[in-house]
Amino acid sequence: MDEDKERFSAIHPAVAPLSYLLGKWKGEGEGGYPTINSFRYGEELHFSHPAPGKPVIAYSHKTWKLDSGMPMHSESGYWRPKPDGSIEVVIAQSTGLAEVLKGTHSAEDKLIKLQSQVVANASKVREISRVYEMVNGELHYVVQMATNLAALQPHLKAVLKKLP
Template identity: 70%
Template sequence: MAATPPPPPQVAVHPAVQPLAFLLGTWRGQGEGSFPTISPFRYSEELQFSHSPIKPVIAYSSKTWKLSSGEPMHSESGYWRPKLDGTIEVVVAQSTGLVEVQKGTYNAEQRSVNLKSDLVGNASKVKEIHRAFEMVDGELVYVVEMATNLTSLQTHLKAILKKV
């Protein structure tokens, strides 16, 4: 009878990142987008959250593809800086040239993160962006809301992702 292999070693996580360790790894799934100024669309997405145990920061990246053709659509990357008091700062650079500085809160028990833009830079039309992430039945669900110089804050993107 073969011996049971030992469990994989636990990866060290910085104490500030520990409450959000559930995010670490690669997530894939599908989403949908809409806004008054564009036609509705569906997309595939891959999110990656990675971490170096010596730094109190999570590296973040997102790539999306058209669901129908697989053609690349959007990408963005940045850093999430959780604080031990339940607050978080996020910096994101989008492939469109738009940059976001967001501030918000996380709830480790509910496994949720809520972000609101503190600054939206290099954007002639986008004025405000909110992002909400939540674990629901083992899946990562998010909603992105956006306001422009012509529209009030409303849902732009929503997706459901599974850890791979």
């Protein structure tokens, strides 16, 4: 019985290089874009490894207004790291937009770079890129976006600390 428990609690070898992400992260971010007013927000990310026998990380993300705590945005999906340093990500947003991204991950640099392959159900968004990086124990990310009205440029950035 203990042998089965250990086998199912182990981290899949493809997930191991990104195991530093596993858990909950919380912090603040800021956003803006030429077509919207700048804003600040609170945020929580959750990365889990729900199926240790599978090379997948479950991802959920929620944001709220700092002054009122009112929910703003949420998204969830799956990250599929590959042993060759590539990664595939699918994300569904609360706005109805869906993303399929591909990119690279480096365990040594603790750096993940993602570029949209498909942005579906979006009337204006054409392209999305995401970069996640560990800096001094904090998770930093930048999301860039291109729309029908503007080229790829910064949209969101945040700094998050891992919760105990």
